[in-house]
Amino acid sequence: MRPIIAIARKDLKLLFRDWTSAFFTFLFPLLLAVFFGIVFSGTSGKGSGSPATITVVDESGGPMAKSFTKDLDADEMIEVVAAASRDAGESMVREGKAIACVILAKDFDDGANSMFSGGGMEIEALVDPARRAESGLLTGKLTEIAFRQLNKAFTDPAQMSSMLTNARAVIALTPTMDPKEKNLFQQFFNSAENLTEGTAGDPDADGDDAGGAMAGFSPATITVTELASRKAKGPANAYAISFPQGVAWGLMGCVMSFASGLAQERTRGTLLRLAVAPISRAHVLLGKALGCFIACLMVMCLLIVFAWLVLGVTVADPLLFGLAAVVAAFGFTGIMMLLAGIFRTEGAAEGAGRACILILAMIGGGTIPLFFMPPFLQTASSISPFKWAIFAIEGAIWRGLTFTQLAPSLGALMLFGVIGFVVGGYAFSRAAPR
């Protein structure tokens, strides 16, 4: 263990003494996280060209709820994924698979049928705080589709008749209402019924005017709740969303510093000196890996402590964050080993290695958030460890994921780590002096 610790300590010392590496490893990610935090807190993104996925939980099962869901799915900006239960829908949002979970309550149809007597469609939307801008658009879209249901009711004599019958019954059973007012309402309901019969089969008969004529009236009550940590009630601010990205850049800095450091050892001859020392190749590799692992942990801790003390970011689940940080550090140490094994000169490590890691960072959401990307890239992003690291850290900071929900990300990072250690270690052993 002694040589491993000695090599790790020496590498960390070298990292801190090289101001350029130290800057790109520790300070640059901090600046980047702050920058993106400012950007997110201002515009919060503008959406993307691809449809936003939302999950719908139909607890009602009634025809109005079905019609509502069908209209929502027909919208080109939205892709609906049905969820069997509220918990399932909520999980999809927490795991970033959907921007919102729309819940149509058990009495959705009853509410829709009593729109003229104080009812209305009850819609609950659980939204991802990281997708706040798109959630705002979703609220507008839900209102629009609710109006469309009302419009359909006006053109469907049977449904309108049922709604008006409900309204008449409610008025008749209201003893405090003035008989003159009751009479006035009855005349209105009769006129509405006649109007419906006259426009039957023409859904667009007065659709365009619906908004103007019904200004101030909404057929639906939409309750929007930001789905966040079970412990911390969502991201404290935009920095909580941008800092996991900053962490990804910090990890990238560590990987590059250590990968090119190993290439430097090879080209400058110090690796030869390590090879003739009374230690094994495994000692050399593990020493390098330990140094990189510690640097990864340090950069994550530095960023999160800064975000906590200066920017008011809170960590929902410190234990899960600790676990995510350790696993991410392991995964990225493996990536470092892989790059160091493949790229054997400083030039190759600095050039080709950095290009590889930048591409992985870009497709993994390290530069542009994943939801801005087209669907095929979002799928392809699974090959990037950055995606899993960002997701694991978000999950622990503000998404409020449980260990089980975090497990796939942690597993993916572990897998990257193991593959990196095995392939990188093998490549290093083949190239290194005996």
Add this chain to the structure above:
Amino acid sequence: MLRLTNLAKSFGGLKAVDDLSLEVRRGEVFGLLGPNGAGKSTTINMAMGLVTPDHGTIALDGLGAPTTPAVRRLLGFAPQALALYDQLTAEENLMFFASLYGLANGRDRARDVLDLVGLLPRAKVRVHGYSGGMQRRLNLAVALLHDPPLLLLDEPTAGVDPQSRNSILELVKDLASKGRTIVYTTHYMEEAARLCDRIGIMDRGKLLDIGSVSELIARHGGDTVVVVERGAEAERRVTTSDPLREITQALSAGDVSGVRVERPGLETVFLALTGRSLRD
């Protein structure tokens, strides 16, 4: 101390070392000379356990090849490249390597060897602030750190000023006088002649000859040249095995303004054995 027996190593179709056998005796300074591509580095790398020979055996102090930690501790290596961490101080470099060798008194040993190479006053200075000569001396100090009985010094004076070179050569002589066995490779013939008890000359993977400087000169140097100058006449060069007789004859003839004797040196031997064609 170091016995190489029938060593051979090929890289692809190239025979880098071809059936090489030699023995470096305890306490001697052994010079390994040869043009570029002669196979010196491969031989040294095999002797250090960094390259596995295709066949042949290596025995270091009767213990086999230095592939185990115990045998490696017997070796001190100063590579031709300056294998140092230039962002660390000299003391930090030495303490790092001391920890790899498991030296309990790492700081003391570091200061001892820094003192030995004349760098103690600059122990706390980062290596990137050192001159080329200081870096060479530190490179040598790392090899001495764990006090090994066998030192492999690969061109330890490459690219240094005359003062640093002299200092390094004096240090090597001093180490040899204290019983260290040293294998020394260099392109500087005067260094080899000054330091080495025996010299092996290699070319194209083979050991061409081995012996003391005088033995090699006797075998391959050829005769001495006596140069006689007479007033305005052109100088006369006489190749002879008896220079004293030639000088006596020239002086007896009179009108001699100068006599010069050109003795064959190690360079003559080297060129005689390896030829004059360029190898780069």
